[in-house]
Amino acid sequence: MSQPMNHQWRLKNRPVGMIDETDFTWHQEAVRSPENGEILIRSVYLSLDPTNRIWITDMPQYMEPVQVGDVMRGMAIGVVEASENENYAAGDIVSGMWGWQEYATVNGNQVTKIPSGLPVPLDAWISVLGATGMTAYFGLLDIGQPKEGETVIVSAAAGAVGSIVGQIAKLKGCRAVGLAGSEEKCNWLTDDLGFDAAVNYKTDDLHGAIKAACPNGIDINFENVGGKILDTILTQINMRARIVLCGLIANYNSDEPVPGPYHFAQLLMQRARLEGFIILDYIPQFPKAIAEMATWLAEGKIKYRVDKVQGLKEAPTAVNYLFTGRNIGKLVVQVSDLPS
Amino acid sequence: MSQPMNHQWRLKNRPVGMIDETDFTWHQEAVRSPENGEILIRSVYLSLDPTNRIWITDMPQYMEPVQVGDVMRGMAIGVVEASENENYAAGDIVSGMWGWQEYATVNGNQVTKIPSGLPVPLDAWISVLGATGMTAYFGLLDIGQPKEGETVIVSAAAGAVGSIVGQIAKLKGCRAVGLAGSEEKCNWLTDDLGFDAAVNYKTDDLHGAIKAACPNGIDINFENVGGKILDTILTQINMRARIVLCGLIANYNSDEPVPGPYHFAQLLMQRARLEGFIILDYIPQFPKAIAEMATWLAEGKIKYRVDKVQGLKEAPTAVNYLFTGRNIGKLVVQVSDLPS
Numbered sequence: 001m002s003q004p005m006n007h008q009w010r011l012k013n014r015p016v017g018m019i020d021e022t023d024f025t026w027h028q029e030a031v032r033s034p035e036n037g038e039i040l041i042r043s044v045y046l047s048l049d050p051t052n053r054i055w056i057t058d059m060p061q062y063m064e065p066v067q068v069g070d071v072m073r074g075m076a077i078g079v080v081e082a083s084e085n086e087n088y089a090a091g092d093i094v095s096g097m098w099g100w101q102e103y104a105t106v107n108g109n110q111v112t113k114i115p116s117g118l119p120v121p122l123d124a125w126i127s128v129l130g131a132t133g134m135t136a137y138f139g140l141l142d143i144g145q146p147k148e149g150e151t152v153i154v155s156a157a158a159g160a161v162g163s164i165v166g167q168i169a170k171l172k173g174c175r176a177v178g179l180a181g182s183e184e185k186c187n188w189l190t191d192d193l194g195f196d197a198a199v200n201y202k203t204d205d206l207h208g209a210i211k212a213a214c215p216n217g218i219d220i221n222f223e224n225v226g227g228k229i230l231d232t233i234l235t236q237i238n239m240r241a242r243i244v245l246c247g248l249i250a251n252y253n254s255d256e257p258v259p260g261p262y263h264f265a266q267l268l269m270q271r272a273r274l275e276g277f278i279i280l281d282y283i284p285q286f287p288k289a290i291a292e293m294a295t296w297l298a299e300g301k302i303k304y305r306v307d308k309v310q311g312l313k314e315a316p317t318a319v320n321y322l323f324t325g326r327n328i329g330k331l332v333v334q335v336s337d338l339p340s
Numbered sequence: 341m342s343q344p345m346n347h348q349w350r351l352k353n354r355p356v357g358m359i360d361e362t363d364f365t366w367h368q369e370a371v372r373s374p375e376n377g378e379i380l381i382r383s384v385y386l387s388l389d390p391t392n393r394i395w396i397t398d399m400p401q402y403m404e405p406v407q408v409g410d411v412m413r414g415m416a417i418g419v420v421e422a423s424e425n426e427n428y429a430a431g432d433i434v435s436g437m438w439g440w441q442e443y444a445t446v447n448g449n450q451v452t453k454i455p456s457g458l459p460v461p462l463d464a465w466i467s468v469l470g471a472t473g474m475t476a477y478f479g480l481l482d483i484g485q486p487k488e489g490e491t492v493i494v495s496a497a498a499g500a501v502g503s504i505v506g507q508i509a510k511l512k513g514c515r516a517v518g519l520a521g522s523e524e525k526c527n528w529l530t531d532d533l534g535f536d537a538a539v540n541y542k543t544d545d546l547h548g549a550i551k552a553a554c555p556n557g558i559d560i561n562f563e564n565v566g567g568k569i570l571d572t573i574l575t576q577i578n579m580r581a582r583i584v585l586c587g588l589i590a591n592y593n594s595d596e597p598v599p600g601p602y603h604f605a606q607l608l609m610q611r612a613r614l615e616g617f618i619i620l621d622y623i624p625q626f627p628k629a630i631a632e633m634a635t636w637l638a639e640g641k642i643k644y645r646v647d648k649v650q651g652l653k654e655a656p657t658a659v660n661y662l663f664t665g666r667n668i669g670k671l672v673v674q675v676s677d678l679p680s
Contacts, residue, residue, distance in 0.1 A: 269618075276612055
């Protein structure tokens with residue numbers, strides 16, 4: 001049989017400000033057959049994440065930046081089409097970092113097999129049971145150390161991570177407050193996900209709105225955004241508050257140095273702890289967390305939503321939705337059909 | 341016998357920028373005799389600390405601000421002149437927060453008796469065995485968690501806290517690097533106190549100078565200053581660095597909102613932990629720490645220096661030395677003679 005063609009998005013130049021399709025090259029090449037321990041994967045879902053924007057800058061970061069000319073990096077899920085690796089067979093579902101391409105021919109040791117035993121849809125594995133769900137789980141529980149009765153406020157709460165953070169906070173007996181950018185998102189948080197309150201951060205009086213939503217102050221801030229939102233939160237933290245620094249998307253598209261929060265000194269006054277974390281460090285602990293999260297899913301205690309953009313061609317456009325606030329829940333590209 | 345007169349500095353208005361003597365009123369009143377559990381104390385040493393500047397603002401802070409009209413708050417050491425409290429006798433040495441005045445008549449339960457058994461000069465109790473020494477001890481050991489071989493950088497290193505931090509870091513097997521504002525101070529750190537390196541932060545190339553002094557990067561930053569110094573340090577922190585947020589003196593005299601560090605995002609990229617602390621929270625643990633510090637003093641492993649300004653009248657002028665960098669070591673006012 002003749003091999004299909006593979007399409008890729010390759011980085012053409014480092015974007016200035018928001019990503020533009022012209023920052024990438026749409027590259028076509030023949031799919032390469034696997035050899036010596038390799039497998040051929042057909043991508044099904046490609047994860048779009050705020051951190052994609054970091055990877056294509058040359059700022060100091062937690063992994064090597066993507067180099068100009070390389071296939072854009074990204075987490076994906078796909079189906080094994082052909083295998084020259086004894087650990088994989090055609091039809092297996094795998095996840096890995098093969099990036100923005102329709103097919104990938106990679107060594108089997110570069111991917112992880114998705115367990116087949118759990119009764120969850122495939123899109124759970126790129127969202128609530130994937131890196132973003134794990135980010136919510138370990139960030140809140142390990143860094144945030146929530147205690148019953150505390151108030152947890154999460155920014156970008158209608159996003160892939162934030163929406164899970166608030167629900168886990170509720171499961172731990174906390175008051176969960178979400179910040180999001182539209183009434184539709186706020187309603188989703190309170191009506192569907194069980195957040196105690198949601199604040200539209202586009203309100204005129206952000207300080208007053210947060211105060212009303214957090215009458216006992218803020219014990220934990222799960223921070224995805226930074227900028228003005230973090231600054232306002234810092235004025236309302238309680239003694240020994242914890243700031244789980246997960247992301248700073250307010251900064252990622254800036255080409256100017258961005259000042260840190262003006263109320264930085266509140267971290268001193270309130271003896272607060274602010275701690276950055278990167279989910280890659282927790283990979284060895286994923287299996288136990290996935291098992292617990294899957295139980296919560298099965299019991300209906302955690303809900304998730306996946307926002308699917310159709311076709312790899314859309315990836316450079318769609319990744320900006322993370323910064324403009326267009327998506328609700330986890331943003332992915334559906335690269336090809338689900339395996340039957 | 342006729343009672344002596346007491347002089348006090350009372351807050352007249354909240355200073356704008358640097359403190360001026362006209363922000364206080366020099367008040368004279370008769371010393372009041374103690375009654376019902378009270379003691380009369382004659383101040384010997386008054387501690388001047390950067391946090392004094394915070395107390396006279398109305399910003400949110402870790403204690404109630406000093407109110408206009410009140411005697412200025414301050415930590416002091418003095419000798420009991422008369423006692424109507426069975427736990428105290430004339431001649432006892434006590435410490436407490438009776439503030440900027442020559443005499444104080446207070447309830448005995450508001451002060452702490454200085455142990456008489458240790459062979460240390462009285463000025464040790466207002467410096468290395470007092471709040472500033474304890475700040476160095478608990479900030480570095482409890483918040484910083486130094487491990488052998490790590491690099492510890494401390495700002496305001498020739499100050500009361502910083503000079504002790506570096507010496508404890510050395511005792512724990514770390515590389516100790518100090519930042520100070522003059523060659524004289526830098527020489528004191530390296531030649532007398534045993535710091536591995538000292539950097540004059542007034543150099544043209546602060547980034548390069550810190551890099552040369554910390555060839556393996558920075559694991560712990562004991563931060564007393566903030567502003568540009570903290571910002572430069574953040575660009576050189578190692579993975580899982582700890583920022584011990586002890587003070588932000590670069591901010592205290594500002595009447596404009598001060599931006600947080602521009603390289604704030606490095607806390608995320610390096611999975612760093614930044615934690616504020618206030619020494620008051622550690623008071624119950626002081627005795628054990630004082631015992632250990634006194635042992636180090638006796639063994640010559642820790643040295644300290646007390647910079648003494650003569651006369652309470654000088655307090656409003658001298659407190660600015662903390663911000664202009666004029667003092668070396670612990671800054672105190674000698675209010676009256678040592679007890680014989």
